[in-house]
Amino acid sequence: MFRAIGRFAVHRPWLTIAGWLIAAVALAMLAPGLKSTTDETEFLPSHYESVQAGKLQENAFPKTEQPSAIAVFQRADGGKLTTADRADVARIAAGLQDKHREGIAKVATSPQAVSPNGEIALANIVAEKDKGKNPADETVPNAVKDLREDAKPLLKETRLKMGITGQAATALDSRESSGDTDAMIMMATLVLIVVLLLVIFRSPLIALMPVLIIAVVFMVALGLIGTAADLGGLKADNSISAILIVVLFGVGTDYILFLLFRYREELRAGTQPKEALVNSVARVGETIASAAGAVIVAFLALLLSTMGMMRAMGPSLAISVAVTLVAALTLVPAVFSLLGTKAFWPSKAWKKRPRTRLADGLGSLVARRPGVIAALSAAVLAVLAVGTFSFKAEFDTDSSLSSKLESVQAMKDLQRGFSAGQSDPAMVYVQSKSGAPLDKGALDTYKTKLEGVDGVGSATLTTTNPQGTVAQYSVVLKYRPTEDKAIELAGGPLRDAAHSTAPEGTKALVGGTSAVLSDVEKAVTHDYKLVFPVAGLAIMIILGLLLRSLVAPVYLMVSVALGFTATLGATVWLFQDLQHKHGLLFMLPVIVYLFVVAIGTDYNILMVARLREEVRRGVPAREAVRTAVARSTPTIASAAVILAGTFGVLMLADNSMLQQMGFAVAFGILLTAFVMAMLLVPTITSLLGHKAWWPGHQDAPRVAPPAHPSAPAWAETQEARR
CATH class of the missing domain: 3.30.70.1320 (Multidrug efflux transporter AcrB pore domain like)
Structure with a gap:
């Protein structure tokens, strides 16, 4: 199938490119825009109390x-x-x-x-x-x-x-302070991609072409997402466009590099350019499709989230990766079919295999000492993973803002004279169950009981509705609305007291920012327990289909889980322990999951697919590991450095949340690429040998190897294949 797709794109390049350009322009002009919202209550299910409180407020006090x-x-x-x-x-x-x-x-x-x-x-x-x-x-x-x-x-x-x-x-202040960061990220991404591709291929065309291709893909993806959102009534978080850019550049660059490195390898073997492109699509097409499939199902697992924000993000990211996959198999081969070997101009390095001493040395080391390398790699990941046990979620996003911002400084000034919750009090609503007017004496008594809750600064009966059936209290807490203590108070003692002391014949609901964040915390905890296992199982199924094995997907996912916890643990150690932060961004595990586990799995898939390919050729196990590591290392290293560098720029932002996200993703990507994909996965595969492919027969040689692999004939055959 992949050979047929490659043949069509390579031999009908103008038709393929025209189809993409028409789709991009049409979708940009006709597709509806995204309906963004950042109202947390719109992202929570209706059974959460803060959502119910918000709806009661809208109905009873529409003019408040x-x-x-x-x-x-x-x-x-x-x-x-x-x-x-x-x-x-x-x-x-x-x-x-x-x-x-x-x-x-x-x-x-x-x-x-x-x-x-x-x-x-x-x-x-x-x-x-x-x-x-x-x-x-x-x-x-x-x-x-x-x-x-x-x-x-x-x-x-x-x-x-x-x-x-x-x-x-x-x-x-948050928007204006992040504006420079967004521009910095975009510029850094473009510079990193262009510079690294120039270093790798020494060609200005190859350095610029991925940027242009991904720009077209972005237009198509954004149009399709807008259309799907309009037809399905989805709402996307207002940051989805920025996330899409990062995902498309990261995933798109990965897939383009997977294809270009294989294309160059085919050319060096003497294959004609067009046939080399067709062969490249045929040989890495399944790998790219499997990698994209793993990322897509991981993103779609977010549909199981209780938070609307995550449910909206999942399909959007899945669509963008699907579009990138189609582009990698059609648009990229079509473009390079027209360019031919001129794409590598002015470099002549594509004509001969370079001396990749580091990659070859790493391949030889992994092949000679698989047990030692596997043990050391696993030990490093395990030690880093220990930090995960100290992870504490931080919902106080305001605390990440620079103290130089006016809103932050003014809040500190306000707290010199008033309770910290003065700017955004918790709201308590008392509603008559029978529809009869509320007793005014009972409402005054209820106010006193609310003020008696530890942590409450004051409570005020602000208004009742015209029918007298619903009363609204403004409850000022002693803590900032987004502070952990305020969130715990609103979702715990205040809510418990509001319920237990409500006047007879009434029910009480607690709303406001602190209460919303308390419910968000509960929803996130639920999602972690559901989404991660389902996503892991789905990725395992895709790996099993790719490798026709029940064993390989298991140890691959174990290594992925180890990499996930190691990434989170290292972030905890750096920010909570060394920098003494109160906690880490509550969305950080999801972010690591999206960009490290999902996208980073690409590198494991590429390595294992190359191992399988070498074994199926009849290459001895040790030689297969050496060759797979040596040939895959440049591709994986280049893709990982580009993606990690993009996120690493976030560490320069004057916002601790962005710094945490930047470090976690950059470090996680590098850990996945350089420790898991290059060391742990190939060594475990080597140690398991035939068992790694059970119950399939992927290691059954298609070409019988000679009796003595060290013989000259074997060496000549291997050199010819290279």
Whole structure:
């Protein structure tokens, strides 16, 4: 099948390329865009309490105003606010209100908005009803940016300074601080790909061609994802485009390198260019398809997630990898069919086999000492994996932001005078079960009970609905809304107290950011226990189909699991132990799973497929291992360095979450490539020998080897094959 696909693409290159270009342009013009959202409640199933609380709030209090941001005022000298200072706060708030910025309903303060210690004053920045609901809408954050500028002339000739914090301000600062990071990642990715391909192939055409090909693939993939999302009603996280770029560059470069290295090998054996391309597709097509299949099923396993964000991400990434697979088997051969050997210009190195001393030496070492290499490799991974037991999930994403950002500094200033949860209180709703009006005396008593919960700063009965059947309490916690203590409090003691002390004949629901994050934590824990095993089983099935073996997939997945835990353990040691971070990004295991386990499995598949190919030729086991490692090492090393380098750039960001993600993925990819694929997998295969392919007969030689492999005839045959 793969030979037929390769023959069609190679001998009808213009038709193939035209088909891709037409598809890319048509999808870019006609496909609907992605419907993005970052509202956590839209990503949780309806049975979670925070989601139910949100729906009750929308139905009972559709006009309730909640501040999207808070202006924090203080004296420049840090002293207590005077009467004149308080008058200036009121004047500045009125001046900001008079600007009528789009998306802002009002900017308001009051004499009560002064801290008990008299040092801090607040002004609530309330968003218009429809603008404050969806954080993906940039209207309110952009208005906050304008208000910061509007405040500067108003603050002149006063002794005050002002900073804006809260959800919208944090979203603005996070977006602007990550903008430079996104550009840096893209530039670093392009530079790495171009430079490394120039070093490997010494050809400007080959260095630039993958970038152009992946650009076309990206247009097609994004169009198909938008269409699928529109037809299926899916919602994608607003960062899906950035993730797609990384996935496509990583996976696309891998598959292109798999094909180009084999193409060059065929040319060196004397095969004509077009036939060499056809042979390359025929020989590595199954490997690429299997590698892509493993990544696709791993991504599709995210459909089992309870979180809508992950369920939306899974199909999107799966579609992008599927498009990349088709491009690798059709578009890439078609392009290089037109270029022929000119693709390697001006280098002549493709005509002769280079002296790859490191790769050959590694192949010989692995073949001679498989037991020692396997033991050392496994020991290194096991030692690193120990750190996994100390892993602590961190849901406080705000803590990863630079302390230099205005929203972060203003939050610290706010906490000098108020409870940390003042900017985003927990919300408790009490609803009558019978539909009868709530008892006002019972509601006042309930307020007192909520304030008695350890960790609660204050509780206020803010409003009841017109029918008097639903009451809303604003519960200010002593901790920041995204802090671990706030999340634990909202999902534990506060929720327990709200339920147990609710007035008779009513039910209570706890919502707000802290409660949402508590439910997200529960959902993530559930997903880890379900998604990972299912994905592992699916990858094992694909490996079994590729290798026609029941044994090889087992030790391959064991090594993958060991690599996963080693990656996570090393990250724990670096950030939690050495840098004394409170915890690691709660999504980190999923990120490592997506980019290290799923994509990194490509390298194991490439190595084992080459081992199988050598064994089926009738090559003795030790020689098969030596050849497979020597021939696969340049491909694997090049692909791994490009992918790891792309993520490694994240470590330069001024954001600890991005630094953790960058290190974990970069280190995991390198660990997968240089320890697992090059050392552990081939040595275990060598030690198992015939048993590795049971119950198949993949090691049955198609060409009978000579009685004495060391004889000249055998050496000449091997050299000819190279």
